[in-house]
Amino acid sequence: MSLLPEFEYKRPESLEEFHHLLSDYKGDAVILAGGTDVMPRIKMGLKKLNLILDIKALEGLRYIKDKGQNMRIGALTTISEIKKNKLIKDKYPSLHEAAKLTASENLQQRGTIGGNILQDTRCLYYNKPEVWRKSFRPCFKVGGDICNAARGGKKCFAVYCGDLAPALISLGASVRILSKKGEKQMPLKEIFTGDGKSPFSLSSHELVKDIIIPPDKMRGGYEKLRMRKAIDYPVVNIALSMGAGDKGRLVVGSAGATPLIYDFPSHDELSGIPEKAQNDMSPVNNMYLPPLYRKSMVKVLSDKLISRI
């Protein structure tokens, strides 16, 4: 059996209890939903933790609500539920397609939208068991002072590989975040810090409650390049959504610590974006396939997506 470190486990049933548990807590806590991404990380010793807070029992975080206004998707909604939702398929094709191409059918039934959005960045030199990492000096992401992927690099280049966030950002989605102090709403794109080491601006006491998508029906889609036709994280992923007057947004994922975002006011402006996006991406050799290939796929995938929408 592969081992897990020792920790405490709590399963709050209400938000009050959740906040109470967290605010009193002095050690490191990890929030657990589907666990499909975080559990392997814990097994590899990548998360320092004393407490697991399992939020699956929290009331009222699992819903897809659309009353003609904004759509609200509760953070505990599974990827499978999103994939199967007819309204999402009809109104937000980029999100539907992204859900369809996430991991595998089994994992889609367990993984949640909240967890998928907040999955930590990845690196070929980081997502490995502790024993393996002993062959290297500690890198930025584990609290050290070097980057093992880009020797001489001055920061962490770990890559954000989420499938759903690029699609949601293309749709102009926001997140509602709960903390003891109350609720706040911010555009999804703003939760990204751009730093591979700690990619999200959320504090450890905050919880994503739901995702809000503007009401207008969008045209769009999602392209994901992955090595195998199931399970794999993207090599590069592109989401595109556009509304009335072909005003819209193209988002490039797996480009770095944060998705690259390109707004365009009309279809004419869209045509130059793939090349610009490709030039903007400056990957390092920290994923399975080489950086130049990943970079060159940005335009290929974007063009393919644009031509089919």
Place this chain on the structure above:
Amino acid sequence: MSEFRYVTKGINRTDGELIVTGRAMYACDMELPGMLVAKILRSPYSHARIKGINTDKAKGLEGVKAVISGADIGYRRFSFIDTPAFPADQTPLAVDKVRFAGEEVAAVAAVNEEIAAKALDLIEVEYEELPSVFDPEEAMKEGAPAIHEIVKPNTTTAWEDFGVPSSKSRPYKTVNNISNKNLIQYGNIEKGFEEAEYIREDRFEIPSTSHVAMEPHVAVASFQPTGKLDVWLTHMGYEHKRFWLAKLLDIPISKVRVHKTYVGGAFGGKISIFPFEFIAAYFSRVTLRPVKIILPREEVFAGCPPSRRMIVYLKTGVKKHGRITAQQVKLIDDVGAYRRSSPTALYLAHFFRNPIYSIPSIKHEGYGVYTNKLYTSAKRGHSLSQMVFAVEAQLDMICDELGLDKVEMRFKNFRKKGDTLPNGDKLRSYGLPECLKEAAEKIGWEEKYGKEKFRGLGIGTASMFSGAHNFPFSSAAMIRLNHDGRMILYTGQTEFGIGVDTVMAQIASEVLNCPLDYIVVNSGDSEVSPHDLGNWLSGGIFVSGEAVRRAALDLRDQMLKHAATGLDIPIEDLEMKGGWIIPGSDKSKRLSFSDMSRYGIQMAGGDPFIGKGYVKCVPEVHFWKGKYNKTASLSSGKGRFTEAYGLTLAIAHVEVNPETGEVHILEIVIADDCGTPINIKSVEGQIMSQAVMGIGDVLYEEVRISNGIVMNPNLLDYRVPTANDIPKISSIIVDSYEPNGPFGAKEVGESPRAAVISAISNAICNAIGERIYDLPMTSDRIKRALRSKST
């Protein structure tokens, strides 16, 4: 084939119900009272001197029962190959220095895994890093860091123990990190190239790929106070395991019992002996408690040998019309830190492909070279796929250059049924031309070739021994009649996915003409079964299956003889049918098998009716006290190696996305000459599984080692095909009969993989109109090739 009653039929696995209910017992499922768990500390460095190991703190941890390091067990050496010329070069735990990152340095046995893991953290090792060398061609140069010092054997080598005339083991010194070499020549290579009208020289590189057996490597050992060792292992034949455990622990072989387990896949990766197996047995002996080790997946990847990394320099001369006149091979086997089976690999690389094409002059030169990397091993067609990948790639390039038809070119160079190979092996059956004809028709070669943009077709071939002269040399089987007229069949074959119990029961039923459920198979238990070749070198059916056939024949003869006496009817008048012995002259006097059992006990002095059968893999290769020695040479390739070759030809049809370099395999057709398929469904399964394995080999798989560190030691970064990646695959079994095999059967378990690898890779290169010389052909490499073509 219609005359068979049980053989050839796609009979369901007799142990199928066990598997689908989760009741089949694998080594990892084994629990014993008081069992300890052991864990291994491995080196983070690829080359370092061990200046000191302090295990005191680990020993002091509550729950820890034993801790060992190299110093405790001394210089007990072992290897896959251990001959006077190539004495074993590996110790179960590193002594003095480590030679690859992942090497075993110390180990702990504790009451549970958590405590064992904590204890590992308490072991202090002081290393002094040494310069490493990772590239075999660099390692061969003068002045490269020396990985091995002089090996001074302190015991006889395994080959001497097996009976090879002793030439007294002598100190063995490695020069320029060359672990071993071979040179096989026939014809006249200079003349061959002079006669050629076109000559090509290319360099190909094939990385290690992992076996990815779904069950990780496991050892459970239970040493008894009586001095007996019981083990449950993940393995492919118990003879090697018990031989080495006995030798390393200095106990008699007869006191080591390898119990039957289901093995969750092996593919060559669980062959021979591994340090963790010795460690489990050693701990059990010093604690007198059962000990279990399950290697975590990352240790399987980083500490257990994957397939061989090989560089192939290939030079081929042809006539303008396509007949090959000469071929010269320089093979560099990047063996990693320890030699293991490299001497075998270097000769197999030649002999496994030798039956395919008739080439008048050949020079095959091989070098096994040490590097500071994970050592390597056999994988399904040991060295076959590496060699054939290069040969078939170059044939396609020659065809493209000379404008030759790729199908014709191969027809022109195939050997013929009845040919004798230069070493004396005979091709009594040879279905490759039929394979090519049928596969080309099925895939629509003529209609499709060269007519589709970014689509391509590729051919791959392969051949494989059906057992070989190497240790364990032979197989035997026994079959025993019970009072109820049923029989227990004893065979040493291991169940790791081939359906041993089913096919052996089919063979025995066929001989004895009795219902399949009359045969109860007891397989893979070293204390019960007679000597067995193991599931190596694809001799399972050809050798062990033939032993079973002969054992059944022996039992049949014994029963008929006694029946004739008992009935006072001439033996010629008796027939066996449906579990009865029936006199043709008076059917009412028939005797059941159960009658025969009672007859033996009551009337024939207690004769228990035990049939035995045995087969020597290659009867004419033997050694006995020097005098009658007739052996085969791995380093010169002289002498006989096998009695029959399985043959495969595959054709793949692929489409490449020119924008992304992604490959979409449209179809794979595999035509196989395995002689008579004993169980058609099992044969199709073997072929299918190798096709999928080959897809992984071409598209994704590579144990990627950077500066000595395995970069993808898990199933997310090391990618094997998922269900969604499998295309349409069909198999054709060509009509063929191997005179020496049981009911005409021969090998099928290893050659299709190599054929598929060549077929897919050739199809990809055909689709893009550009050659890629290395595996795997990942999308970035294909894209790069396309880009280089357009510039």
Place this chain on the structure above:
Amino acid sequence: MKRSVLLVVNGDKHEMFIEPNLTLLGLLRENLNLKGAKEACGIGACGACTVIMDGKPVNACIVLAVEAEGKEIETIEGLAEGNDLHPLQRSFVDHHSFQCGFCTPGTIMTAKAFLNRNPKPSRGCQGNVNSHTLMTTIFQGVNKRGVADHE
């Protein structure tokens, strides 16, 4: 700190006192001695440990045993009814849908969950890796359950 959990496995109620860092796979294999589900990758990437939890397939190697509190777990051991194999098990035997059989329990449980929500499949089991990779025959094994063969 150990916790007490109550769960139902193959219809049997179990009250267990367990550490929070025990996985569901560990609970099944070590504590309940149900050895059908296997650990092959340990990180949810292969599916050999698949069991069904409240009707859904989960990779038991990345689910905590405490997460299964109050849940109903189905494993391969509970699939046959007494001496009668489940149709899927029967179908796997009849189609030679396994070789070494190590991943078979996980694959069958994935297939069962899949057929529960999708009785007329074209292709399933995409989260399962099988190195003997008889996927075609596995599809046959899965699809044979009253549905036309798929190739």
